[in-house]
Amino acid sequence: MLVTFPEPTHDTYYAVARGHSVGVFTDYNDVKEHIKNYPQPLHKKWPTLEEAIAYFHKFYDGKVEAEKTAEKPEKRESKRKSGTETEEKEKEVEKKKKKK
Numbered sequence: 001m002l003v004t005f006p007e008p009t010h011d012t013y014y015a016v017a018r019g020h021s022v023g024v025f026t027d028y029n030d031v032k033e034h035i036k037n038y039p040q041p042l043h044k045k046w047p048t049l050e051e052a053i054a055y056f057h058k059f060y061d062g063k064v065e066a067e068k069t070a071e072k073p074e075k076r077e078s079k080r081k082s083g084t085e086t087e088e089k090e091k092e093v094e095k096k097k098k099k100k
Helices: 028-035 049-060 063-070 083-099
Strands: 013-018 023-025 042-046
Touching: 013 028, 013 049, 023 028, 023 049, 028 042, 042 049
Parallel strands: none
Antiparallel strands: 013 023, 013 042
């Protein structure tokens, strides 16, 4: 599929990654027609042509799906202390009390 992009002389650009027609457009009325009745269309407005093209390639080429599956959320450490840590702290407190 050959995708052409507009000249970088406009104030706003609309990247359409999922729709009946895909690419970067300069007229939102065109975008509305390209995404009308399309299941889960994907589009976004950008101030520069470079950003619109980058967004288009990122989502149209499927790179985002690969990134999402490759990244695993980091496990958070529990704020609660384990039973052994709590028991050790309690023993230390008791020892200090006995020394006084």
